Amino acid sequence: MKINKLLFVAMLCVAPAFAAEGIPGATIANDGARPPYGGHAAQREACKAEPEKCKAAIQARHEACKADPEKCRKERMAQREKMCAENPERCKQMKAKMEQRRAECKADPEKCRKEHQARREKTCAENPEKCREMQAKMEQRRAQCKADPEKCRQQHHARPDAKAPVKN
DSSP states (O other): HHHHHHHHHHHHHHHHHHHHHTTOOOOOOOOSSSOOGGGGGHHHHHHHHHHHHHHHHHHHHHHHHOHHHHHHHHHHHHHHHHHHHOOOHHHHHHHHHHHHHHHHHHHHHHHHHHHHHHHHHHHHHHHHHHHHHHHHHHHHHHHHHOHHHHHHHHHHHTTTTTOOOOOO
């Protein structure tokens, strides 16, 4: 399940870059005529112009999602469905790429762990404050799960996108 989360987060992080530049090696590219999937480029430009306002909006969104994670999950799913309806070919390419990545990580999980670690180290080098925040959240989650492992399992399996546990 961790791989699925990792792939989903990676897709969310990488999708705006693909929208701006097209998928590397793809025959279909964004010609700049219409920003795909809602105009992330305009949002990035607005955030460059007013980073504090953007950071506050992102923080407010995170707080709202903490308060009602199911609502945020539904909104993300609706956005993804809209994105796929607007450009089904691109959606198929992204899904195929995610499946390929999932298969690669299943075949060689150690390689994926190392790549994830390298990305984390790069992020921490570029933005130490964000890194400290992520580490603090991770430590807090670990402490909660250590104190009540059953609650952590229930929370994880209560999510609609979570898969059932694998029994050996």
